[in-house]
Amino acid sequence: MSALQISTDQWLAAAKYRRTVYGLKDTSHVSDARIEEIVKEVLSFTPSSNNTQPARISLVLGAKHKELWDLVIHAAGPVLKVAGPGVWESMEPRFQAFKNAYGSVVFWDRGETIKESQKAHKASAHMFEQWADHATGMAQILVWTALEIEGFGANLQHIGAIPPVEVALRKFLDVPDDYKLKANLNFGEKAQPHPEVPAKLPIKETLTVFS
Numbered sequence: 028m029s030a031l032q033i034s035t036d037q038w039l040a041a042a043k044y045r046r047t048v049y050g051l052k053d054t055s056h057v058s059d060a061r062i063e064e065i066v067k068e069v070l071s072f073t074p075s076s077n078n079t080q081p082a083r084i085s086l087v088l089g090a091k092h093k094e095l096w097d098l099v100i101h102a103a104g105p106v107l108k109v110a111g112p113g114v115w116e117s118m119e120p121r122f123q124a125f126k127n128a129y130g131s132v133v134f135w136d137r138g139e140t141i142k143e144s145q146k147a148h149k150a151s152a153h154m155f156e157q158w159a160d161h162a163t164g165m166a167q168i169l170v171w172t173a174l175e176i177e178g179f180g181a182n183l184q185h186i187g188a189i190p191p192v193e194v195a196l197r198k199f200l201d202v203p204d205d206y207k208l209k210a211n212l213n214f215g216e217k218a219q220p221h222p223e224v225p226a227k228l229p230i231k232e233t234l235t236v237f238s
């Protein structure tokens with residue numbers, strides 16, 4: 028037994044509650060200060076390889092979130108309009124829906140931290156980029172889960188897949204050139220029922236127990 032006041036099953040139930048929620052409103056039932064507090068708390072304890080802490084977060088709220096998505100739409104348009112028939116027609120309404128959320132948690136990896144870690148730990152230098160990805164994933168799921176337990180819906184997007192978007196967001200959010208865009212978590216009050224857990228593979232395919 029740990030000294031913690033919640034049980035393992037309660038913690039698992041909380042983690043299980045996190046879902047991808049696309050139907051979002053551009054409203055918040057809590058203060059911006061509370062949202063900031065949640066993100067700060069996650070950053071205060073999330074693990075990283077050798078505690079190197081490459082993750083950086085830009086928290087973008089309210090009108091600024093809408094500006095962010097206008098910028099994404101503007102930067103992505105020229106790329107997606109020539110990416111194949113129907114690509115832009117299917118993506119643009121999705122982007123507009125993301126714009127109609129309350130906020131974005133933008134996850135970056137700081138390249139200089141990764142380089143410093145590679146110098147400090149030469150034998151495992153080739154692993155630090157991958158470990159930075161693991162660490163941001165851990166921060167992402169913690170913020171995602173916490174915001175949903177707080178009553179928001181959220182969905183995770185990878186708009187850095189479109190290079191001009193990453194360049195535009197670096198400038199918009201005033202982050203250095205060595206920051207690599209990892210993910211964008213859109214959140215807001217829910218405009219749909221909370222989804223069920225989607226179907227998973229049979230457990231015998233994904234878990235092997237040795238005893």
Ligand SMILES: Cc1cc2nc3c(=O)[nH]c(=O)nc-3n(C[C@H](O)[C@H](O)[C@H](O)COP(=O)(O)O)c2cc1C
Binds near residue numbers: 185224225
């Ligand atoms: C690493 C990772 C990348 C993902 N990227 C996207 C994405 O770019 N766009 C999106 O709509 N959902 C994305 N998702 C959400 C998944 O589609 C979703 O988690 C999955 O379908 C399971 O549903 P759930 O989140 O409700 O459990 C991503 C999830 C993970 C873990």
